[in-house]
Amino acid sequence: MNTFYATNLLVYAGVDIIACIALNLQFGVSGITNFAFIVFQAAGAYAASVLSMPPDSNPDYSFQLYVGGFQLPFPLPWIGGALAGGLVAIPVGLVVLRKLRSDYQAIALLVTSIIANTVITNARPFLNGAAGLALVPQPLQDQIDPRSDEYYYFYIALTAVCVGLVWFVAARIVNSPYGRTLRAMREHELAATALGKNPVELKMTIFIVGGVIAGLSGAILVDFITAWAPSVWLYPETIILFAAIIVGGRGNNVGAILGALLVPVGLEEVTRQLIQMDIGPPNLIPALEWILIGLFILGFLWFRPEGVRPEPRRVFRGGPDVGEVEHGRLA
Amino acid sequence: MAIYEAAFGFGLVSMSVIALAAVGFTMQFGITNMINLAYGEVMITSAYVAYYLDRAGISIWLGMIAGGLFGAVFSFALNRIVYAPFQRKGTSNLGMVIVSLAISLMLANALLPIVTYNSVSYSEHTGSIVRLGGLVVTINQMIIIGLAIVLMIGIHALLRYTRLGKAMRATAANPTLARNCGIPTQRVIDMVWLITGGLCGVAGVVAALNSDSFAIASGAGFLITALAAAVLGGAGQPYGAMIGAVIIGLITELSAATWSAEYKEVVAFGILVLVMVLRPQGLLARRGALAAAG
Amino acid sequence: MAVSPEVPMLVAEDVHRQFEGIHAVDGVSLEVPRGKITGLIGPNGAGKSTFLAVLAGTLPASGGRVVFEGEDITRLPAYGRARRGLVRTFQLPSEFARLTVLENLLVAAPKNRGDSLFGALMGRRYWIQDEERLVDEARRLLRRFGMGAKESDYAGLMSGGQKRLIEIMRALMLHPRCLLLDEPMSGVHPRIVEEIQHYLESLRAEGLTIVMVEHELRLVEQLCDSVFVMAQGKLIGSGTMASLRRQREIVDAYLVG
Numbered sequence: 011m012n013t014f015y016a017t018n019l020l021v022y023a024g025v026d027i028i029a030c031i032a033l034n035l036q037f038g039v040s041g042i043t044n045f046a047f048i049v050f051q052a053a054g055a056y057a058a059s060v061l062s063m064p065p066d067s068n069p070d071y072s073f074q075l076y077v078g079g080f081q082l083p084f085p086l087p088w089i090g091g092a093l094a095g096g097l098v099a100i101p102v103g104l105v106v107l108r109k110l111r112s113d114y115q116a117i118a119l120l121v122t123s124i125i126a127n128t129v130i131t132n133a134r135p136f137l138n139g140a141a142g143l144a145l146v147p148q149p150l151q152d153q154i155d156p157r158s159d160e161y162y163y164f165y166i167a168l169t170a171v172c173v174g175l176v177w178f179v180a181a182r183i184v185n186s187p188y189g190r191t192l193r194a195m196r197e198h199e200l201a202a203t204a205l206g207k208n209p210v211e212l213k214m215t216i217f218i219v220g221g222v223i224a225g226l227s228g229a230i231l232v233d234f235i236t237a238w239a240p241s242v243w244l245y246p247e248t249i250i251l252f253a254a255i256i257v258g259g260r261g262n263n264v265g266a267i268l269g270a271l272l273v274p275v276g277l278e279e280v281t282r283q284l285i286q287m288d289i290g291p292p293n294l295i296p297a298l299e300w301i302l303i304g305l306f307i308l309g310f311l312w313f314r315p316e317g318v319r320p321e322p323r324r325v326f327r328g329g330p331d332v333g334e335v336e337h338g339r340l341a
Numbered sequence: 342m343a344i345y346e347a348a349f350g351f352g353l354v355s356m357s358v359i360a361l362a363a364v365g366f367t368m369q370f371g372i373t374n375m376i377n378l379a380y381g382e383v384m385i386t387s388a389y390v391a392y393y394l395d396r397a398g399i400s401i402w403l404g405m406i407a408g409g410l411f412g413a414v415f416s417f418a419l420n421r422i423v424y425a426p427f428q429r430k431g432t433s434n435l436g437m438v439i440v441s442l443a444i445s446l447m448l449a450n451a452l453l454p455i456v457t458y459n460s461v462s463y464s465e466h467t468g469s470i471v472r473l474g475g476l477v478v479t480i481n482q483m484i485i486i487g488l489a490i491v492l493m494i495g496i497h498a499l500l501r502y503t504r505l506g507k508a509m510r511a512t513a514a515n516p517t518l519a520r521n522c523g524i525p526t527q528r529v530i531d532m533v534w535l536i537t538g539g540l541c542g543v544a545g546v547v548a549a550l551n552s553d554s555f556a557i558a559s560g561a562g563f564l565i566t567a568l569a570a571a572v573l574g575g576a577g578q579p580y581g582a583m584i585g586a587v588i589i590g591l592i593t594e595l596s597a598a599t600w601s602a603e604y605k606e607v608v609a610f611g612i613l614v615l616v617m618v619l620r621p622q623g624l625l626a627r628r629g630a631l632a633a634a635g
Numbered sequence: 636m637a638v639s640p641e642v643p644m645l646v647a648e649d650v651h652r653q654f655e656g657i658h659a660v661d662g663v664s665l666e667v668p669r670g671k672i673t674g675l676i677g678p679n680g681a682g683k684s685t686f687l688a689v690l691a692g693t694l695p696a697s698g699g700r701v702v703f704e705g706e707d708i709t710r711l712p713a714y715g716r717a718r719r720g721l722v723r724t725f726q727l728p729s730e731f732a733r734l735t736v737l738e739n740l741l742v743a744a745p746k747n748r749g750d751s752l753f754g755a756l757m758g759r760r761y762w763i764q765d766e767e768r769l770v771d772e773a774r775r776l777l778r779r780f781g782m783g784a785k786e787s788d789y790a791g792l793m794s795g796g797q798k799r800l801i802e803i804m805r806a807l808m809l810h811p812r813c814l815l816l817d818e819p820m821s822g823v824h825p826r827i828v829e830e831i832q833h834y835l836e837s838l839r840a841e842g843l844t845i846v847m848v849e850h851e852l853r854l855v856e857q858l859c860d861s862v863f864v865m866a867q868g869k870l871i872g873s874g875t876m877a878s879l880r881r882q883r884e885i886v887d888a889y890l891v892g
Binding site for chain 2 (some may be wrong): 043045105106109110111112113114116117118120121122124125128129132245246249252256290291293294296297298300301303304305307308311312315
């Protein structure tokens with residue numbers, strides 16, 4: 011196992027964990043089926059790229075056509091990426107989150123994801139269309155040689171810090187009265203409204219927060235692989251993350267991390283090994299991976315909808331003796 | 342002016358194709374309460390069935406029938422094996438959307454190793470050109486329009502005049518009541534999936550026929566367009582879907598002629614969003630199918 | 636509860652509610668008396684639940700006004716009305732199933748510093764005092780309604796009667812001034828019905844105004860100080876049950892004895 015391979019694994023794991031935590035906040039905790047999640051990650055990646063790249067008039071970059079090109083130093087592109095994720099969430103949320111039934115909301119978001127990809131692919135001068143962006147500068151690449159082991163360790167540490175930060179924020183949200191209100195809204199929005207909660211404000215807020223975190227994950231990823239194109243963020247990518255949440259466990263951060271490790275990381279790893287073994291026609295293994303993801307989703311929805319690690323039941327100190335009472339399990 | 346005439350001609354064909362897809366889709370939702378996101382993939386699979394038959398030298402119209410049969414059988418099986426059991430289990434509407442999405446992904450990827458990502462098209466035989474007033478259409482296109490008209494009338498007749506049709510409408514309005522009145526809802530639902538599946542298959546072949554080329558990725562676009570027409574007309578309302586198809590067919594073709602052909606789906610999507618925001622129940626819905634819960 | 640007796644509690648002025656051509660509520664005007672339990676009765680389809688929903692803000696009025704303690708709340712959405720002290724419960728069970736009984740009550744409580752994004756991010760120490768205060772209050776309420784032992788159970792696993800109690804307790808955590816109950820006794824075991832009756836009476840004794848949509852006339856007779864009768868979207872009578880029984884039209888339209 012060489013350093014690059016390990017770094018690759020760890021960075022992807024970190025990005026997937028951050029993404030799953032964000033999606034869990036939106037879907038697991040608050041009940042918003044954000045089938046357009048990947049768009050927010052993509053927004054962050056694109057923003058981080060055009061903020062850090064030189065303008066496309068630059069001779070090394072002139073084969074690409076894109077907006078921006080401000081050559082900002084790290085960490086500004088990452089902050090910009092996170093902000094971009096949040097900003098994109100605003101119009102999408104305003105249109106979709108207000109009056110629609112939850113399954114229609116989901117479909118509207120799904121369609122948004124498909125169309126966003128189509129538009130970016132076709133509008134070449136904006137973000138270089140189907141070819142996407144390449145040669146994205148990496149953080150501190152002038153100070154540390156990007157091909158050295160030190161750089162890899164640096165990037166792993168950077169990713170770990172971000173994971174820690176996101177975990178911290180998400181834990182504070184989920185384990186607070188605010189998190190409880192979000193869960194109540196998920197359970198029965200009408201009843202929550204009748205108790206004085208403003209559903210639109212709650213949903214928009216968590217949608218934007220999730221968007222910001224998703225944007226950050228995009229920035230981390232793009233600066234590692236130094237390229238980004240529409241083919242990277244097709245709508246099924248969101249489905250992988252949903253599978254992760256469903257498998258790992260909804261409504262709690264540990265479940266989100268578990269799901270991230272099992273599905274996007276674990277499954278992708280297994281797939282990569284199998285591809286190297288070169289079995290069958292070229293598209294077979296990735297196709298089988300997707301079929302497996304679909305089966306995972308169906309299987310867990312059927313047998314264990316709450317996931318491997320279900321949302322924990324919250325018991326408060328000082329209450330009646332809880333030990334002997336049968337509390338039952340809710341799906 | 343000629344652009345608009347041509348666009349109108351394309352619009353006629355477009356709306357025929359969309360109507361076939363949208364009516365099947367909306368009936369699945371209206372009668373079985375299932376938003377079948379795998380619909381686009383079934384369409385494209387049927388298109389491929391016809392493609393392989395076409396390559397073997399079989400007439401495209403026979404291929405279309407084969408595609409329709411495939412769609413019917415597959416959709417029937419899909420409901421029996423996956424959708425109905427999950428629904429019986431009490432899965433939420435949202436859960437069912439996720440289920441159909443998973444199926445959609447699995448179907449597309451089961452197809453992928455066989456058909457790969459390449460674009461294909463049916464062999465050329467557009468036939469002679471016919472002039473109708475200012476419009477110029479090919480024989481194939483006329484057959485498509487005619488087919489759509491025949492099938493739409495058939496659906497209308499089914500719903501209006503046959504016992505099965507009445508049973509379908511009763512089940513759509515209130516399944517429990519229908520069952521209590523002695524309607525064999527299980528069999529009605531089976532028939533719904535067979536018939537709409539058949540429409541789905543035919544629509545897939547026809548849509549592929551109407552495009553210069555198609556590939557596995559076309560399924561998503563088919564779904565969006567059918568969805569837009571169905572939602573515009575009022576979810577679950579077959580006549581609404583027909584009206585929606587007319588409107589979307591015309592508008593997308595006009596936009597393709599005057600603006601850009603690549604963005605046809607985007608226009609359909611724009612209409613979908615507009616409808617969802619301004620009038621979620623669509624044009625014809627009597628019950629607020631798309632209103633917020635409660 | 637600070638009360639100005641001249642200002643009426645809750646007034647409906649020519650309220651209409653129509654949906655797709657059906658006039659569920661067809662010009663209802665009434666005034667809810669302060670500090671009393673008022674019944675809202677009528678045959679099925681009379682529009683009682685719809686009217687209650689319009690009062691609560693769950694459904695918007697198609698016409699007319701709703702005035703609460705002198706303030707025109709017709710345009711105010713349901714969550715705004717709840718914050719002003721006008722709280723409703725639901726006919727169908729609407730507990731937060733995957734939250735515990737105690738959490739159900741805590742959600743309702745309005746004055747919690749931790750119930751905002753900012754508060755959450757500030758961390759536990761910022762809101763723990765509010766939380767502990769509210770936990771105490773909720774526990775007292777649970778004990779009063781006899782559900783103290785159930786605080787850590789999932790609300791979704793409670794019985795029908797217990798869920799009703801949870802809804803009422805939840806509403807009480809908001810310190811409402813007027814409670815709108817939509818068929819609070821439907822589907823509840825007769826013994827629990829008695830309990831709920833007692834609780835409602837004690838709440839009235841404390842000055843709470845209650846409006847109750849209810850089908851069981853015997854119950855209405857025992858519990859309600861006065862009653863409004865609706866049929867086909869209109870108000871067809873009001874007064875005590877006894878006085879209503881003497882009115883021919885009301886009896887014909889609805890009352891069976």
